Amino acid sequence: MKIIVAIKQVPVRDSQLRVDANGRWIQEADLSFEINEPDAYALEEALQLKEKHGGEVVALCAGPARAAQTIREALAKGADRAIHIEEENLNTLDTLGVAKLLAGAVKSENPDLILTGLQSDDLGYGQTGVVLAELMGIVSSTIIMQVEVSHIDNSPASIRVKRELEDGWFQHIVMPLPAVLTIQSGINKLRYATLMGIKKAKSKEIKRVTLAELGSIAAPTATIEKIYVPHKSKQTQIFEGDPKTAAAKLVEKLKFEVRVI
Amino acid sequence: MSVLVVLEQTGGKWNRMSWETLVAGQQLAAQMGTELYAAVPGSGVSALASEAATKKCAKVYAVEHDLLKDYTADAYTAAVEGLVRAVSPTLVLFPHTYQVRDFAPKLATRFSQVLISDVIAVKVESGSPVFVRLLFQGKLNGDVRVSGGGPCFASLQAGAFRVDALESGSAPIDNFVPSLDAASIRQKPEAPFRESARAVDLTAAEIIVSVGRGIKEKENIPIVEELAKALGAELAASRPICDAGWLPMERQVGSSGQTVAPKVYMAIGISGAIQHLVGMKGAKTIVAINKDANAPIFEVADYGIVGDLFEVVPALVEEVKKAKG
Numbered sequence: 312m313k314i315i316v317a318i319k320q321v322p323v324r325d326s327q328l329r330v331d332a333n334g335r336w337i338q339e340a341d342l343s344f345e346i347n348e349p350d351a352y353a354l355e356e357a358l359q360l361k362e363k364h365g366g367e368v369v370a371l372c373a374g375p376a377r378a379a380q381t382i383r384e385a386l387a388k389g390a391d392r393a394i395h396i397e398e399e400n401l402n403t404l405d406t407l408g409v410a411k412l413l414a415g416a417v418k419s420e421n422p423d424l425i426l427t428g429l430q431s432d433d434l435g436y437g438q439t440g441v442v443l444a445e446l447m448g449i450v451s452s453t454i455i456m457q458v459e460v461s462h463i464d465n466s467p468a469s470i471r472v473k474r475e476l477e478d479g480w481f482q483h484i485v486m487p488l489p490a491v492l493t494i495q496s497g498i499n500k501l502r503y504a505t506l507m508g509i510k511k512a513k514s515k516e517i518k519r520v521t522l523a524e525l526g527s528i529a530a531p532t533a534t535i536e537k538i539y540v541p542h543k544s545k546q547t548q549i550f551e552g553d554p555k556t557a558a559a560k561l562v563e564k565l566k567f568e569v570r571v572i
Numbered sequence: 573m574s575v576l577v578v579l580e581q582t583g584g585k586w587n588r589m590s591w592e593t594l595v596a597g598q599q600l601a602a603q604m605g606t607e608l609y610a611a612v613p614g615s616g617v618s619a620l621a622s623e624a625a626t627k628k629c630a631k632v633y634a635v636e637h638d639l640l641k642d643y644t645a646d647a648y649t650a651a652v653e654g655l656v657r658a659v660s661p662t663l664v665l666f667p668h669t670y671q672v673r674d675f676a677p678k679l680a681t682r683f684s685q686v687l688i689s690d691v692i693a694v695k696v697e698s699g700s701p702v703f704v705r706l707l708f709q710g711k712l713n714g715d716v717r718v719s720g721g722g723p724c725f726a727s728l729q730a731g732a733f734r735v736d737a738l739e740s741g742s743a744p745i746d747n748f749v750p751s752l753d754a755a756s757i758r759q760k761p762e763a764p765f766r767e768s769a770r771a772v773d774l775t776a777a778e779i780i781v782s783v784g785r786g787i788k789e790k791e792n793i794p795i796v797e798e799l800a801k802a803l804g805a806e807l808a809a810s811r812p813i814c815d816a817g818w819l820p821m822e823r824q825v826g827s828s829g830q831t832v833a834p835k836v837y838m839a840i841g842i843s844g845a846i847q848h849l850v851g852m853k854g855a856k857t858i859v860a861i862n863k864d865a866n867a868p869i870f871e872v873a874d875y876g877i878v879g880d881l882f883e884v885v886p887a888l889v890e891e892v893k894k895a896k897g
Contacts, residue, residue, distance in 0.1 A: 324785075327866070328711050337712070405686045406677075429673075433708055436689050438677030441645075445681040450758040451645060453674045475828055476764055477670050479821075483762040484644075495828075497815025532720040533686040536702065540866075541713045547860070547873045557877045558887035561859065564875060566895050569857050571779055571836050572803070 312366035312460065312467045314357040315417055316390065317427035317439065318350040320374050320381040324432070334537045336402055346381045349428025353494040355501050356458060357426050358389045364460055364467065367391045369420065373412050375399045379517070386512035387504035393517045396525070405531035406434075410442035415525035417447075422489060423467045429454050429493040437493075444491035451491040452484055456498050460488075573606040574630075576661035576723075578652060580669055581612060581620055582643065588735075589667035591627075595733040596694065597665050598628055603696040609633060609659060611748075613651050615641035621745050628741030633659070639752045644759040645675040651750035653682055658748065661723050663701060668727035680725040688716055688726040690846065701726075709845045710868035730827075730850045772806070772822045774830045779805035779838070782825055782852070783813055786841020786862065786881050790818040795885050796840055802892040805838070810848045826851035841881045844869030861885065 322328065322342045329338045346354070357368045370385040372378050373396040382393045396412050404412075417425070425444070430437035444451030457473035471485045475495055504512075522528070548564075550557040566572040577597035580587040594610060601608035608628075612621045613635035621634035635655055639647045648671075656664060656679070666672040668690050680687040692713075693704040703716045703726055718724040774780060781800040787793060800807040807823060814824040825832055826848040837855035842848060844860070844867055852858070853872050860873035861884050870876050877884050 322708070324709075325864070328708055330712070337708070407681065407684065407686050410681075435706065435709070436677075436686070437673055438680075438687055438689060441674070441677040442681045442686075445678045451674075451678070452759060453645075454670055474674075475670065477827065478831070479766055479829065480764045481767065482764045485760040485762070486758050496811070529684070531686075532684070532722070533688055533716055533718050536715045536717050538707060538712050538714045541706075541710070541868070541871055543871050545872055545874065547870050547876045549865075549876045549878060554877075554879055554883040554887040555890075557879065558884060558891045561875060561877060562888065562891040562895050565836065565859075565892075569836055572892060572895050 312360065312364045312424065313369070313420065313422045314360060314366065315369045315371050315420060315422040315425045316350070316354045316357045316385070317371045317413055317425065317443070318354060318381065318385060319347040319372065319428075319431050320344045320378040321347045321431060321433040324348075330538055330540070334539070335535055336538065344377060344381065346384065347428055347431045347433075349430060349494060349496050351428075351501055352496050352498050353426040353428050354385055354388065354390065355499045356494055358502070359499060360424070360458060360460065366423075369394060369422070371413060371416060372396070373398065373401055373409055375401070382517055383512055384504060386515045386517075387508040388502060389508060392515055394520060395517050396520045396522070398522050403531065404528060405533040406436050406438055406442055408528045408531055410439050410446055411528055412522070412525050413439070413443050414446040416520050424470070424488060425491040426494055427491070429495050440491050440493040447491070449489045449491060450486045451493070452486060453493040454495050455492045456481065456495050458492065573604070574609055574659065574661045575601040575604065575606055575663045575665065576609045576611060576656065576659055577665045578611045578613065579624060580667055580671060581614055581617065584616065584620065586620065587667060587669055589669060589728075589730050591735045591738055592730065592733045593665050593667045593728050594624075594627055594629070595735060595737050596728055598739055599733070599737070600663065600694060600696065600701060604699060604701070606662065609661065610743075611635050611652070611655055613640055613648060625743040625745050626740060627743070628739035629743045632743050632745045633748045634745055635748045635750060637750055637752050639754060639757060642761050643671055644757050644761055645678060646757040646759055647752055648675045649678045649682070650752055650756070652679055654750040655748055656683070656723055664723050664725045666725070666727040668729045672727050676725060676727060683722040683725075685718070685720070685722045685725055688718065688724070691726050691728050692732050694726070706846050709843065710849070711866065729846060731853065767821070774806055774808055774823065774825065774832050777806035777832070777834050779803050779836045780808050780825070780832060780834045780855075781805045781838045781840065782808040782810065782842060783819070783840050784810040784842030784848075785812050787813070790816070792882070793818055795882065799885050799889050799892070802889050802896075808832070810842045839869050839873070840885060842869055843867045844872065
């Protein structure tokens with residue numbers, strides 16, 4: 312079974328973000344980057360499915376040159392090869408534009424399954440996977456917590472997935488392959504790359520594709536006009552001082568004003 | 573020019589976010605000087621459409637089809653696509669639910685548009701909407717504008733508009749029968765289920781002490797547990813803690829867990845991603861303890877301590893014990 316995992320590189324979770332000079336994006340110069348967390352779960356799911364059913368896992372990533380580091384890590388964890396759509400200015404595209412690039416890059420791959428995280432930790436539109444499926448004309452399902460594969464004559468034919476609904480509800484859905492699934496964080500337990508894996512990754516293939524090779528992408532319909540630190544809706548009273556002093560002030564509040572102690 | 577609001581129901585019951593979205597539609601249609609339409613897709617929705625028709629809007633569409641009985645992305649996309657092509661609205665609004673996340677991006681793609689998802693506010697500037705979205709897990713906001721000719725699609729986060737602002741009215745109901753074909757619906761859904769009966773009902777708790785990523789390791793959970801015990805509080809967590817199996821899923825607060833409104837909610841080492849905030853921002857008093865003064869949790873907190881939870885929480889336990897005598 313051939314599985315493609317679409318991954319994205321985003322600023323590390325604890326980054327202190329600053330708005331850049333033109334007010335439309337963040338200053339990236341001093342930041343560190345890592346794999347988007349839900350995508351890490353998608354990669355792990357792909358690796359586990361391969362271990363169970365055999366086949367190949369291909370990591371797919373659209374991003375600037377620095378994304379090569381995240382791609383290497385995916386290879387070190389066990390992806391067999393990778394496709395890197397290398398482009399410095401992906402920020403000028405919208406989700407539809409990025410999904411078109413991804414669709415263009417996987418067209419000749421004919422995968423059985425495409426997995427990706429349910430949303431990105433940076434833009435958070437939560438739709439690249441669904442849009443990709445629609446562009447490719449294949450079925451999709453989102454916020455997936457479990458994947459079972461059924462075979463006919465030894466080839467993967469359909470899947471039964473567990474989809475998360477709101478308020479603690481779930482639902483199983485059966486659908487044919489090929490399909491795109493967006494994976495929820497927590498579906499599995501993430502592995503670390505082994506030393507052997509890191510070594511092997513060095514000789515694995517990363518196919519670089521440029522925007523030009525994927526044909527022209529229409530101008531985005533959705534554009535970020537400006538980004539800014541959110542306006543606070545509430546006045547927070549911050550208790551200053553060393554931990555003991557701050558704690559004492561808070562407890563006093565809880566006892567005499569909020570009256571829960 | 574018109575605004576179309578797609579309301580959400582499951583098995584004849586409204587999703588509570590539907591009315592907030594209708595409020596958004598009422599306000600935006602007024603500001604843009606256009607008509608407002610509401611749509612109720614499903615099977616056997618006439619009673620719900622009648623209820624929607626008691627709200628202020630120009631028309632309610634009952635989008636009725638047997639194949640819409642159980643939600644599937646394929647059927648709902650096709651049905652709403654048909655309606656959008658027939659009505660030609662300038663703006664289509666959805667509640668930002670799990671269901672909408674499943675099909676609305678697909679729908680928008682059919683119009684060469686992007687769904688502006690997870691919107692927390694909408695401004696109208698020179699006649700066209702500007703959408704405010706959270707970026708970087710709520711650390712920054714972004715103003716998004718949509719250009720191009722096609723209809724603009726947006727989904728609104730819970731709490732973005734207040735349901736008590738919903739205006740009443742009396743609207744005619746139109747039946748819209750979408751053209752759907754069973755063979756083209758690829759998803760076969762089974763009955764929804766819950767993992768197990770919830771042993772923990774966080775909604776009944778008066779005080780909740782909730783823990784997030786800041787706790788770093790499973791071995792550190794007892795530090796926070798101690799505080800919950802001292803306060804007589806229920807222990808809860810943000811999603812990553814339950815994902816990691818450090819606390820059971822039934823203690824999760826947020827859009828995929830429980831929605832709580834206790835007297836006091838104490839968020840410890842929780843940055844405050846929107847998925848968590850929607851589950852707890854109804855709390856009467858919110859206390860945040862976090863090492864990052866810029867964490868989004870401080871946007872909703874009444875009281876806060878900026879500091880290392882490993883120092884602050886034990887100090888709190890001492891002080892609580894002292895205060896209780």
